[in-house]
Amino acid sequence: MIEKFLAKELIERIEGKLQRNFGREPEDATKQQIFRAVCLVIRDMMSELWLENQEILNDPVKKQVIYLSMEFLPGASLRNNLFNLGLSEAFQEALAAYGQNIEELYELEPDAGLGNGGLGRLASCYLDAVSSLEMAGHGMSICYEYGIFKQKIQDGNQVETADDWLSLGDIWLIEKEDEKEEVHFGGKLEEVWDDTGKMKLIHRDYTTVIAIPKDMLITGFDSRVVNTLRLWQSTSPISIDMGLFAKGEYLKSMEEKHKAEVISKILYPEDAHEEGKMLRINQQYFFISASMHTLVKNHLKVSENLDDFHHHYAVHINDTHPTMAIPELMRIFMDEYDYEWESAWDIVTKTISYTNHTVMPEALEQWPENLFAKLLPRLHSIVKEIDRRQNANLLKAFPDEEALRNEMAIIHNGKLRMANLCVTASHTVNGVSALHSTILREKLFHGFYRMTPDKFTNVTNGIAYRRWLCQANPKLSELIEELCGPGFKKDASELAGLLAYQDDASVLERLRSIKKENKLILAEYIKNHNNIIVNPDSIFDVQVKRLHEYKRQLLNLFHIMDLYNQLRENPQMEMQPRTFIFGAKAAAGYYMAKQIIRLACQLSAQLEKDPAVRDRIKLVFLENYSVSLSEMIMPAAEVSEQISLAGKEASGTGNMKLMLNGAITLGTMDGANVEIYEAVGRENMFLFGMQVEEVDQMNQEGLYSPWCYSQGNANIANILELMSKGINDVSFMDIVNSLTTGFNGASDPYYVIADFESYKQAQKNVTAAYQDINRWQKMSLANIAGAGIFSADRSVKEYAERIWGIDSIYDIL
Ligand code: NBX
CATH class of the missing domain: 3.40.50.2000 (Glycogen Phosphorylase B;)
Structure with missing residues (x-):
């Protein structure tokens, strides 16, 4: 049970926040300041619960799910957090003491609109359920400065305007500067041979982007488990090139910084349609690379090596957008921790699972191979090797079905097909309704289904x-x-x-x-x-x-x-x-x-x-x-x-x-x-x-x-x-x-x-x-x-039992 608070205690806390953060007494504070003060009080309470579970969460024996998604659509958080913590009435009473109506504060909050629609909202519903079921699970995504555009109707036409949600929505984000990560783009690969005759690939001349975590705490209903939605913000290691600045090239002197920051600037507002755009590849790799590095580092804090990585983490891919987790984990295992291909592949494939959300051809991601190779040369070489090995398997499984083999190939006609990569590398693949899962088995992924029928399952969607x-x-x-x-x-x-x-x-x-x-x-x-x-x-x-x-x-x-x-x-x-x-x-x-x-x-x-x-x-x-x-x-x-x-x-x-x-x-x-x-x-x-x-x-x-x-x-x-x-x-x-x-x-x-x-x-x-x-x-x-x-609780229970292999953190103490 969560502690109950009296309105009197809450009043003191809110006043404290107003004084210390804004130098105001309640009487002369603005609505925004009161909103912020209230959120800060709640954030403190959530942080305490979060800390309480850290020890359990970091135990490698206890598995957690990492839900990777390019999109999360949490909406507003104040009402939801108060409801989950059972504090709605107490806060209502506390605020009434200042003549404030809590409903007005609810209305003030901008939606965190870091998603387009169903897929992003589903991800948020699932985080709520994971916390409500007292399981350990975290979301990882991008801290878009601008979320889904605001729609205005002018003369009967849609007009899009920017959604500056952070101007107030930032109150829920906790920056963890000390947990930042470096992400490397571009550059070239060089083969280097050591004394034993072993070849190593060295990545040179890359561009570095810094990923800074902004954590949003995720409460569950009547639950002491508070999980994290980690949103990565991009920035440059170089804020300004003083040499260029001194030469009077002011705009150019800040170019590096702008190039890095553009990555987390804005959510792509396209749903159910893919275009092979450079920025989109950069966005995907940016958040995946930062996330995978964090997992590996955290794992190594509690375990000697990465051999048991898959016992500690279930990494779930929400549609193909986070597919790069597969080659990126392979890269980290092989290039940074000296794993052989086979053992790395074994661990990675026991870690990853994938949900498909669409059968519409135009929504299935395909990256132009040239572009991919230029932006991410090492990942490209790994995907090529996955494809080569997969082709050998396909030849064995379907020696007389060339058309089918082509359909199932990961690289084909100069394109990387992310869905095929996901199915190849995931231990489990699911659709989101019974009918959709049947269509996956019978049509879209039929060849894969023939090869590995047990890989396929269904988890019908659910809502918070x-x-x-x-x-x-x-x-x-x-x-x-x-x-x-x-x-x-x-x-x-x-x-x-x-x-x-x-x-x-x-x-x-x-x-x-x-x-x-x-x-x-x-x-x-x-x-x-x-x-x-x-x-x-x-x-x-x-x-x-x-x-x-x-x-x-x-x-x-x-x-x-x-x-x-x-x-x-x-x-x-x-x-x-x-x-x-x-x-x-x-x-x-x-x-x-x-x-x-x-x-x-x-x-x-x-x-x-x-x-x-x-x-x-x-x-x-x-x-x-x-x-x-x-x-x-x-x-x-x-x-x-x-x-x-x-x-x-x-x-x-x-x-x-x-x-x-x-x-x-x-x-x-x-x-x-x-x-x-x-x-x-x-x-x-x-x-x-x-x-x-x-x-x-x-x-x-x-x-x-x-x-x-x-x-x-x-x-x-x-x-x-x-x-x-x-x-x-x-x-x-x-x-x-x-x-x-x-x-x-x-x-x-x-x-x-x-x-x-x-x-x-x-x-x-x-x-x-x-x-x-x-x-x-x-x-x-x-x-x-x-x-x-x-109910999303039902869906998440199914994922936990049948796909992720996780349970309530208290059940496995
Ligand atoms: O995912 C939606 C499906 O259309 C819904 O039927 C389903 O209920 C929901 C949750 O499973 N897909 C969806 O919302 N897709 C996207 O938002 C999307 C976003 C970016 C993109 C492709 C698809 N590039």
């Missing part, structure tokens, strides 16, 4: 459900506690206890009224931010996620345009009012995604202008979708749009957050939707669309003609015509063309038009179900009750 339920939706959480006791906060499967109330009219009514209150909060936000008054009795239909064609926000917009066309034709039509809520960021260079945002915004304006429709259908595009915004949206949602083309969405995690808050999924049989379906049953969700096998068949036949569909379906033709003629005076010919005549190759590659009728029917079913309040509330309850399996 306490954040989206207890913290974001306190009223619902209180109701569940009242009905089922507090046990669900530790064990999400206890949410199933709610099922006992599925026929209890008063419970169903309370669920409805909580949803209504949450809808009112969101409605107020929409009024203030979008200047749109929404009807709180309308259905809140939500699609929030990154904007990508495969996620098919366009299909949702098709349905709205169809409703609009119907209402214009028949203004008297009876219809249950709907509010369609979107939140989505598009990668800055992704033209079609930006067009779709534009379409949503123009359609929103057009609907608002039309008195015949505006009271029945509304479209709200919420700017700057983020972790914090999602915490307001999820509790207010009633319909959860999970409408990706089957086979494309690896898992989805927004689907889990929405379900947990009682929204009902309208979705395809894709990703984790399949498991939602298994958890709640057909009667508690709305399924539609082609299944994976049907999509595969359509692809194979190659006969799909969206144009033919539109000829045979007046509604589709009318939608296309509306977009062509213009919505709010803006025409969307590029979208129309991409669907009908093809843009970058195939037309309508994500089968929006093929799935439209089925989607429309499912939408009609949604409306019908909503008319029956009792039925709807029952469905909603079944979804909350069934959400337990999507």
